[in-house]
Amino acid sequence: MKIFLIGAGQVGATIVQALQDDHELTVLDLDESRLAALSQRYDVATVEGNGASRRVLSSAGVAACDLLIACTSRDESNIVSAMITKAIAPRTTTIVRTTNPEYLEVWREGQLDVDFIVSSEVETANAIVRTIAVPAARQTDVFAEGQVQLVEFDVEHQADSRIIGVPLREVALPPDSRVAGIIRGAEFILPGGADVIRAGDRIVVIGSPQAAVAWGELIEPGTGKVRDVVIFGAGRAGTAVARVLLEQDIGVRLIEASLEQARIVAAELPRARVHHATGLDPDFLERERIADAQVAIFAMRDDLKNHYAATLAKVHGARFTVAIVHEAASVEVFERAGVDVSINPRQVTAEEIVRFAHDPRTQQVAMLEGDRFEVLDITTRSRSDYVGKRFKDMPIRGALIGAIVRDGIAVFPHGEDVLRPGDRAIIFTESRRVSDVERAL
């Protein structure tokens, strides 16, 4: 595949590293030294120039490429690049990186002619939520803008006795959720009402964020819900994380040094508790019992400040710390300092773009158990045989519809519900059946 990449910064470099082996890459940037550094390390073509200029784009040969990735740090420039490319080459797939979640919103409403938008802030927020939302989970994946979660649990002996050894049809499962699979050693069960969960099983659950939390409480009582998260820094990154957490009914305290920004965020997020403080004042940390928070997230703009604040919070007894770091090298520094998780938004963004570049057919795919199972996110065609059928009448063929997204809202279907054309189905299936499922829908 011919791929055109605009922007050779941290995100661009990570993408080049991941894609250069399998694809033919052209990298465009204003900064000659960055291009030189890339072309020395990898076999890529480079063009020096402005990616938002039609003249530069067409003379660099954008018309012949299959995929355009615009990942400079300037949102507007990325969007212009994608739009010019669409005009020159309508069949080219375009991916745009943005830091402003508003563009993501506009794009979702179909107002932006771009095939795929990756928002660093939202991806980072989702990554953090995946890490902390369900402490008992082995792995968490998020679909449909966070409305659907797929969670993998190892069922141990401490799990709630009401779910162990009882046929599933007799268990009061958390609402809006279903058991998508039971993995018992090498055996895989796509569970029906008669199947039982046993200690030692690994189970896969699809459900709403609330249901995922309820499941966590069943599997490992006492760990269930994260209630108290402190976020240092209410800039874009901190606000995006807070918004995602609040949507999942997780209590959030934000600490912001600028009064003006604190006011803006407090107005925007009514349910968050916003403090106007630096977060570096021991008296404040003590008085507000910051150490009692289950998770402390450091999302200030400056890695040095985050580092100091995280260390200070640890000194005060913070249990679990997550840092958003901006320099690639910082990841290691933070981990050395005892920060539990550090996330680099540029890294996360690059990974997301790479994932999409590999397989742009389906909106979002997750792999489980290595590659034994896949979760597909497929939009139903109107000609599908399944349209108009009730879910309980659909023949089970090693696949399970965990949720459908109808008009942007996730619905967790019951047996009597009917599949409609245009529904986005979140499907859990064995990898070997993927093509069957795709054909059927």
Place this chain on the structure above:
Amino acid sequence: MNRGSAGRLAGRAPSLAVDVRGSLNVVGTLLTYLSASTSVPAGFAIGYGESPWPFLAAGAIAGGFGAGIAFATRGEHRLGVREAFLVVSLTWLAAAALGALPFLISGDPQLDRPVDAFFEGMSGFSTTGGSVVVDVEALPHGLAMWRQLMQWLGGIGIIVLALAVLPRLRVGGRQLLEHEMPGPEIETLRTRIRDTARRVWILYVALTALLFAILLAFGLSGVDEEMSAFHALAHALTTIPTAGFSTKVDSIEGFAAATQWLILVFMVLGGINFALMFRGIVRRQPRAAVRDEELQLYLALLAVGSIVVVAEIWTEDVLPAAEAIRVGLFTAVSTMTTTGFSIADYNTWPALAMMTIVGLMFVGGSAGSTTGSVKVVRHLLLGKILRREIDQTLHPELVLPVRLNRAVVEERTLRAVSSFILLYIGIFVVGAALLAVDAARTGLPLTPFDAVAVSASMLSNVGPAFGIGGPLGSFEPFSDLSTILMIALMWLGRLEIIPIIVLLTRHYWRNV
């Protein structure tokens, strides 16, 4: 150095920072327009075979005086924020004076003293409803209808001035109103407020006409034997403005129960924000209207107040059940909406009921309604401010915006709300004390509790209070000094204090 320019620099500073001439010009013009309203009672007087001259003379005198002032102060003016305070304050005094003129000219024995007539005029235009008249039914029809008409004009005046004039001048509840009317309707400020005023006008006239039609139907169909066409019009004119003058000595008590229920419903309507009602009824967005926080609290407070009063007079065996419900509800609603109609003498009710009635005087209806008093939205915001203060005592760094209908309310507005309520309480306390002292001086049988109730009732534009100023009493026995004090309280309450208080500050009048 050029001496000429230095001379200009050091030239005489203008003595006043306010354009008094320009303000008087506006007041004169407004008075001229307002004096035309005397033609309505003149028509009634002719119809009932009474002399129309008191009205025509009053109209001519006030109109001529207003036009004279306007003519004498003609020319270029600088009318802005400052002048508005003066215009509003003076216009309401002028209106009350116009209201007094027909009483004085007619020489009716119940209203022939200037102070009493001025009280009646202020009580009329401010929609208070307290009266110095002992026997309303002895008044000629023309004068009786003039009292009702003043209240109707005063009711619309609140709205036109408060919504069309005051907000543009940034006095009082403009920002509050902005929060109540969000959405795409907001164009430029000027057109929006004019539009609002126009809509409110339409709704006001329509509701008045509707109530008149139903009351008339009650009378004609025999549902209410007492309800003549005259009474129907008279009470339609003073219910929607939540004003409270009646053309009957015993207020609403003599009318049928059905009439009382009907008037109760329209008092409740009069206490709702008219812009919101317009949205709910005319724009057919009832859901958006019902979700309004102020409306919800307004209805909740009405319910709580009514329940307390009803329970108290029922359990204390003041009245049998069915009557207790009607009388208790009516009294609570009439007091809280600052109307002041009565269907029972609550002077002898148990203590809790009496305290509740005085408490309800401080509530009022919604902002942008025809009611007086503090208004529900201010209570709502004050409650939110207090909750925030308590939260911040423990967490001093917390940033907590106060929201009204989800939108964040500016800190300035919150400060204005708190100061307004403090001023309100301060003036109420001083008023009560002065009334009590003056009563003691003149030997008026006014208990301290009565003085408290009268001060609250006047400032909140309710009307009746307790004791001699109670629902079946009259303010006639009060001394001239007390009467003037009560006039001042009504004036302050009607204009929501600030425009008048501002006039008392040095820097209103002078730049340095």
